[in-house]
Each structure stands twice: as structure tokens, then as C-alpha cells.
């Protein structure tokens with residue numbers, strides 16, 4: 001990008017920087033004309049989009065190298081490393097390549113199945129066997145591995161069937177004999193009458209279909225454009241909106257860890273795209289839905305001898321015929337035009353690639369390829385192009401030109417790159433910037449447990465300071481979802497299951513009242529100034545809701561814990577446009593209206609703080625707390641860091657207001673540090689202290705309290721403290737308010753906590 005920007009002459013930069021949506025077609029054509037004369041520009045496009053230079057194509061030699069590495073690791077017993085190597089080999093292997101007279105991909109699936117079996121990942125192993133068989137239905141080794149894993153899964157009937165088929169397909173006499181003896185052992189040891197339910201399809205995570213009858217209405221809201229309002233009185237925790245994305249993309253940092261279609265965390269048995277080496281999917285279902293081009297197979301009718309009990313031909317058909325394509329789900333082959341191994345989808349920013357997906361989708365939907373016109377004007381979304389900085393405008397122009405040139409190379413729509421098309425793309429990217437939603441997932445972590453082991457540790461109740469945090473995994477356009485405006489006091493909460501957006505009320509909402517979300521991280525994670533800046537930089541509006549307005553005025557007046565008095569006080573809404581002393585007066589009214597207000601006094605509890613000297617005195621303790629945070633991150637806690645942080649905490653307590661949020665953060669850091677050094681009693685004390693402060697700052701059912709309760713309950717569990725039951729009950733109530741009946745799907749850790757809590761109480765009662 002910098003290279004292209006540096007080519008643009010100053011006068012053209014000025015013209016683009018000054019442009020309005022109205023002049024876009026002419027500024028776009030001028031810039032395009034300029035670039036078309038630059039050989040460096042053509043070089044950039046060739047590097048990004050020329051199939052000859054494609055870097056993300058399949059590569060058989062590389063696949064064989066990874067396969068060999070996987071085999072060596074498997075032989076030496078390093079199964080996790082073998083798994084990684086086989087997955088990389090699958091990513092690189094051309095779908096139709098052969099290796100030793102066998103389809104290479106099928107071989108790799110079977111090899112990976114062996115590693116998965118050794119690692120105890122039985123369902124993953126079974127799925128890989130099925131994948132191999134769907135490519136090569138006569139593959140004896142795949143049937144054999146399937147039989148073995150079915151035996152481990154105690155699906156003895158299927159195990160016997162699989163081994164019968166394996167024996168029939170095996171060509172060597174020795175092999176046949178070995179399979180026969182294993183089959184006999186299973187037959188002799190286990191009675192196979194009674195049918196084990198057979199399931200080979202990859203099931204998607206079931207999303208419970210909670211009824212939602214409450215439909216919000218879209219209206220014009222003064223100063224905010226369109227917005228959503230309630231049409232009736234809506235109870236708390238009611239689902240008010242469900243929507244599938246119009247277009248979605250995974251974020252770059254999640255490409256190796258999350259499915260590129262549904263954005264769920266990748267399982268151990270990842271499925272790569274069959275045509276390029278870019279995406280990984282969690283299942284063939286997602287691969288097909290995304291346009292990861294799985295070849296349809298048509299297995300032969302196989303005659304199998306050796307069984308008079310079952311109809312083995314039907315059984316084989318059931319396993320080898322994939323049915324990943326779900327005709328009821330709208331098919332969005334969003335990856336298909338990016339799938340030629342060229343690397344522009346990998347290097348261009350996510351929102352630009354997302355714009356490409358929308359362009360291709362709208363072309364396909366309108367079937368206007370012959371006309372070569374991009375019907376982007378159909379996207380009824382707001383944008384703030386006029387408010388962007390000159391640098392951003394130039395950047396948007398260049399990205400739009402590059403994207404269209406790449407699409408022109410990669411797709412077969414006869415796409416022409418013109419000033420009008422570029423200007424439409426500029427507007428589209430501007431629309432994406434203010435309207436797309438960050439798709440998030442809840443992630444559990446623990447200071448003592450490596451991330452890949454967290455689920456196992458949690459399941460066994462061995463995690464100590466487990467915490468949950470929201471991580472951004474994708475970016476998506478939801479047409480109706482984007483009509484919810486922002487509030488720093490949101491009354492609805494958005495979350496995602498797979499690609500689906502859910503919006504739920506977090507409080508009772510009266511008829512006609514706006515339904516508003518919090519843009520950016522959840523309330524409580526940022527202070528007011530940071531959020532206002534974020535809204536200005538990213539959404540181009542100056543946030544001026546009552547709470548903020550009053551808070552800004554109060555911040556001149558008093559630096560301590562203003563959140564506490566205002567955030568919980570809904571009556572503050574009435575205070576718009578009143579003088580600061582009146583705000584103060586209002587806050588004191590109920591208690592003692594005759595109080596005199598001076599800067600430095602807390603409006604909630606009247607304690608005093610000398611703001612000037614406190615600011616100076618705070619810098620040293622903050623440094624110590626910062627050092628502690630780093631040590632927790634690197635899991636290296638020295639006695640010095642700990643004692644420095646403890647002294648700093650005392651200092652903070654003496655200077656700051658008792659309910660300052662930063663003291664709560666320091667307490668929380670100390671809790672994590674004490675967990676790391678194994679002093680759980682102290683950890684519990686600090687966690688409780690942090691919670692006590694948060695309870696003063698937030699509504700008792702606020703999600704911020706829920707997060708701290710997760711930590712407290714995991715420490716209490718580790719200590720065998722029976723009060724964990726109360727903590728878990730509280731946190732269940734809080735999360736149910738935000739996630740309703742989806743709480744167990746969004747936050748599976750809650751169930752493990754509940755189970756462990758019950759066990760603890762029962763063992764205490766015995």
C-alpha cells in the first residue's frame with residue numbers, strides 16, 4: 001500500500017483527499033488512469049492476482065514432505081506433532097494426486113486418523129476414516145482403522161462390519177488373516193446383537209430454536225439516522241433479533257485457529273480447501289457451504305463377501321456417500337472466487353476482501369455479469385465517506401482499484417474496472433467500516449494452563465483462575481443487525497452462534513424506547529474517554545448521551561469513580577444540559593441536599609481526594625502493577641514483583657477512592673499472580689476484593705461481575721470451598737440474562753463449573 005501511495009502525485013492526492021461521494025466517479029477514474037500508466041502498479045496486481053505467480057496453490061512435493069515428517073513423528077510416538085504435519089500435508093495436497101497408487105488425500109486422512117486414535121480423539125479419528133472412504137471406498141486400511149476406532153468407541157457392531165469390509169478389500173493374505181483375527185476377538189468378546197445407532201454425518205452444533213416473537217421497528221432517530229425501537233414492552237433477556245450474515249470473513253489472526261466458514265474453533269481433524277492452501281474448515285459441511293470445492297463422489301456398488309448378517313452394501317453406501325450439502329441452507333460460496341491459489345485474499349485487509357465477497361455475491365444475485373455493472377447501490381447501509389480523513393480517502397480509492405483488478409483476474413464475470421465501479425467499491429468499503437459487526441467468541445483461559453489444555457483442565461475442575469474473555473474472530477455484514485445504534489448504557493446485547501447473530505434485551509424495555517447496543521468492547525472494559533475516541537475514529541459520530549456528557553463535566557471536577565454514582569443511576573438521564581453543580585446537587589439530594597460540593601469530593605460517599613498530588617503519586621505504583629501484569633502474562637512471578645505490587649496496592653488504596661476501578665484491576669492481577677505461585681487463599685482474598693469494588697461500580701447483574709465470579713468460583717473450587725455454589729448460582733443468573741437459553745453453548749465452561757460445584761457439595765455432605 002505504501003508503495004502505491006508514494007507513487008501518487010501531490011495534486012492527485014489533494015483531489016482525492018477533498019472528494020465527496022458526489023465526485024467519487026471522477027476522482028476514481030483520474031486515479032485509475034494514473035495507475036494504469038505505472039508499471040509498478042501492474043507489477044503489484046500481477047504479484048497479487050496472476051495465477052502464474054500464485055503462492056497459495058496446492059503443491060504435491062510439499063505435501064509429501066509433510067507426510068514424511070508426519071510418518072516419522074508417528075513412528076517415534078510424537079502423535080501431536082504427527083497430527084500437525086499431516087494437517088499441513090492435507091492443506092498442500094492436490095485433491096487428485098496419487099502417491100504409491102493411492103489417492104494422496106485419502107492416504108493422509110488415514111494416517112492422520114491413526115495419530116488421532118493414538119491421542120484418544122476417537123470421533124475425530126472416525127471422521128477422518130469416513131473422509132478417506134468418501135474419496136476411496138475400497139481403501140482397506142481406512143476400513144480397518146474405522147473398525148478399530150469403532151471398537152474403541154464401543155460401537156462393536158459397526159466395528160465388526162468395518163473389519164469384515166476391510167478383510168474383503170485387503171489384497172495380501174497376511175493382512176486378511178490379521179484382520180480376521182482382530183474381527184474374531186471383537187465377535188467373541190462382545191455380543192453384537194442390538195443395534196448401535198450409526199451416525200457418520202458431521203453434525204453442526206445444534207442451535208436451540210428459542211421462540212422470538214418480539215420484532216423491533218426501524219425508525220428515524222434525531223441525530224442518529226435510523227435506529228431500532230421496541231414496538232411493545234419487552235421483558236429482560238428476550239430475544240429480539242436473529243439474523244444470518246449477508247457476508248462474513250474470518251479475521252487474519254484467527255486463520256489457523258478457527259473455521260473459515262462458521263468461525264468456531266477448529267477441531268484436531270481440520271478440513272482444508274480442496275483447491276487452494278488458504279482456508280481450513282471444521283467440517284466438510286462448512287467446506288462445501290463456503291465453496292471450498294469438495295468434489296462430489298459417486299462410489300461404486302461394492303460386493304462384499306463374508307457376512308450373512310447385514311446388508312453391507314447399504315452400509316458402505318451410507319458411509320462413503322457424503323451428504324454435506326444442505327439444500328435448506330442458503331448456499332453462499334463465498335470463498336469460490338478467491339480459490340485459485342492467488343494470494344490477494346490473504347494479503348488485502350479483511351474489510352477489503354469482505355467487499356470483494358459482497359461484490360461477487362451481488363453480481364451473482366443480480367445475474368448481471370454480461371452488463372459488467374456492479375449493483376452495489378442495492379446495499380441500503382449508511383456510510384461516512386465525507387467525514388473520513390484525506391489519507392483514509394486515498395487509501396480507500398487505492399484498495400478499491402486493487403480489489404477490482406484482482407477480481408477481474410480471478411473471476412469469470414467479465415468485470416470491468418471503471419471510475420463508476422471504483423467509486424461504488426469505495427462507498428461499499430466505507431459502508432462495511434461503519435456497519436459490519438465484529439463476530440466474537442467467548443474464550444476461556446487460565447494463568448496456569450496452556451491454552452490447548454484449558455478445556456480438559458476445566459472439565460476436571462483443575463483450572464485455577466479461569467477467566468472468560470471475548471475474542472474477535474470475524475467481521476460480518478448483517479443488514480438489520482447494523483440498524484441498532486450505540487449507547488454507553490446499552491439495553492440489548494449481541495452475541496453469535498456460528499455465523500448467526502442474536503440480539504437479546506438485558507433489561508426491561510418499554511414500548512417505543514430505543515434498543516441500543518454498545519459498539520466496541522463490552523461496557524466496563526474501556527473508560528469513557530477511550531470509548532468516545534473509538535466511536536469518533538471508527539463510526540464518525542461524537543457520542544453525546546447524557547451519561548457521557550455529565551461524566552465529562554464531572555471529570556473536571558472529580559477523578560474518582562464517577563462511574564459508580566452515574567452508571568447505576570438511571571435518573572441521570574433527566575440531567576441533560578444542567579449545570580455541574582446541579583448534577584452534584586441531584587446526586588446528593590436524597591441524602592443531604594445542604595451539602596457543599598468541592599472538587600475532589602466523591603459524589604457518592606463524600607470522601608475527599610487531592611487530585612493534583614494524587615496524580616503525581618500514582619505513577620510509581622502503576623508501574624509496579626504494570627510489571628505484575630507482564631509477569632502474569634509470562635508466568636514468571638518473582639518475590640520482588642509480588643511484594644512491589646502489594647505495596648503499590650496499599651498506596652493506591654490510600655490515594656484513590658476506595659471504589660476506583662483501577663484498584664479492582666490491581667486486585668484482580670494480584671489474584672492471578674497468587675494463583676501462579678500456588679497461594680490460593682491470598683488469590684481468593686484479592687479476587688473477592690476486586691469483586692467488592694465492581695459491585696459498587698456496576699449493577700449487581702452486570703456481565704463484568706459475571707466475569708469476576710468465574711475467576712472466584714474456579715479458585716473456590718480448587719480450595720474446596722463450598723461457598724462456590726453461591727458464586728456459580730450468581731454467575732449463572734448473570735450469564736442467562738445475557739445469553740438466555742444459549743448460555744451453555746456460548747459458555748460451556750459454566751456446566752463444568754456447575755458439575756464440579758455439585759460434586760464438591762455432595763462430597764462435603766457424605
Ligand SMILES: C[S@@+](CC[C@H](N)C(=O)[O-])C[C@H]1O[C@@H](n2cnc3c(N)ncnc32)[C@H](O)[C@@H]1O
Nearest residue numbers: 223224225226382434435482483485486539541
Ligand atoms: C451501524 S450504523 C447504525 C445505523 C445507522 N443509524 C443508520 O442510519 O443506518 C452506525 C452509524 O449510526 C450512527 N449512530 C449510531 N449510534 C449513534 C449514537 N448514539 N449517536 C449518534 N449517531 C449514532 C453513526 O452515524 C454511526 O456511524
